[in-house]
Amino acid sequence: MLTITAEQLGKKYRKEWIFRRVDLTLNAGTSYTFVGPNGSGKSTLLQLLAGSLLTTEGKLSYVFNGSLLEPDDWFRHISIAAPYLELVEELTLDELLTFHQTFKPFKAGLTTADVADRLLLTHARHKEIKYFSSGMKQRVKLGLAFFANAPIVILDEPTSNLDRQGAAWYHEQVRQLDENQLLLIGSNVPEEYDFCPNVIDVTQWK
Numbered sequence: 001m002l003t004i005t006a007e008q009l010g011k012k013y014r015k016e017w018i019f020r021r022v023d024l025t026l027n028a029g030t031s032y033t034f035v036g037p038n039g040s041g042k043s044t045l046l047q048l049l050a051g052s053l054l055t056t057e058g059k060l061s062y063v064f065n066g067s068l069l070e071p072d073d074w075f076r077h078i079s080i081a082a083p084y085l086e087l088v089e090e091l092t093l094d095e096l097l098t099f100h101q102t103f104k105p106f107k108a109g110l111t112t113a114d115v116a117d118r119l120l121l122t123h124a125r126h127k128e129i130k131y132f133s134s135g136m137k138q139r140v141k142l143g144l145a146f147f148a149n150a151p152i153v154i155l156d157e158p159t160s161n162l163d164r165q166g167a168a169w170y171h172e173q174v175r176q177l178d179e180n181q182l183l184l185i186g187s188n189v190p191e192e193y194d195f196c197p198n199v200i201d202v203t204q205w206k
C-alpha cells in the first residue's frame with residue numbers, strides 16, 4: 001500500500017505564495033478531492049503531489065509497501081489526466097494506446113482493443129485523435145489514467161467536456177478502481193466527487 005506525506009509544503013510563484021504549511025497524509029485505498037475557487041491552487045497542489053512541480057519549501061515523501069521511494073521513481077506509480085496534458089493528436093486511437101502502454105502499461109490482461117472497448121470508442125480505433133470531439137478526447141485522457149497499472153490516479157477537472165452519458169461512464173470507472181489504489185481529484189464540480197469521503201478546501205492554506 002502507498003502513502004504520500006506532505007510536511008509544511010509551500011509553493012511560491014515569483015513573489016506570490018499559492019499556499020504554505022500544507023500538512024497531508026494521503027493513504028491508498030481511498031480518494032481525496034481538493035476543492036477551491038478558480039486560481040486557488042488545486043492544479044498546482046496536484047502537480048506538487050505528483051512530483052511534477054518543484055516545491056518552494058517543505059517535504060514530500062512516498063512510502064510504498066514500507067519502503068521510501070526515490071523522487072525519480074514516483075512517476076512510475078502515477079497516472080494523470082489533466083487539462084494541461086495533451087494527447088498526441090496525429091496518432092489514431094490504436095496508435096496512441098499502443099504508444100502509451102510502452103511507458104505506462106495497462107492493468108494486467110488489458111489489450112489496446114479492450115481499452116478502446118472500455119472507452120466506448122471501438123468504432124473510432126482507426127481515427128486520428130485530432131478528429132475526436134472534446135468529450136471523446138476527455139474519455140481517452142481519463143481512460144489512460146484509469147486503465148494504467150499505477151497505484152496513484154490523479155484527475156484534474158475529470159468531467160470537463162463530458163455529457164451526461166460520459167459523466168456516468170466516469171463514475172462507473174471510479175467504482176471499478178482497485179481497492180488499493182489512491183485517487184486524487186481537483187474539482188469545482190460537486191457531482192464529480194460526490195462519492196469522495198475526503199474533501200479538502202485548499203483555501204485553508206492561503
Ligand SMILES: Nc1ncnc2c1ncn2[C@@H]1O[C@H](COP(=O)(O)OP(=O)(O)OP(=O)(O)O)[C@@H](O)[C@H]1O
Pocket residue numbers: 013014018036037038039040041042043044045186188
Ligand atoms: N507557471 C506559473 N507561473 C506563475 N503563476 C502561476 C503558474 N501556474 C499557476 N500560477 C498561479 O497559481 C495560482 C493557482 O493556479 P492553479 O492553476 O493551481 O489554480 P486552480 O485552483 O487549479 O484553478 P482552476 O480552478 O481555474 O483550474 C493562480 O494564481 C495562477 O495564476
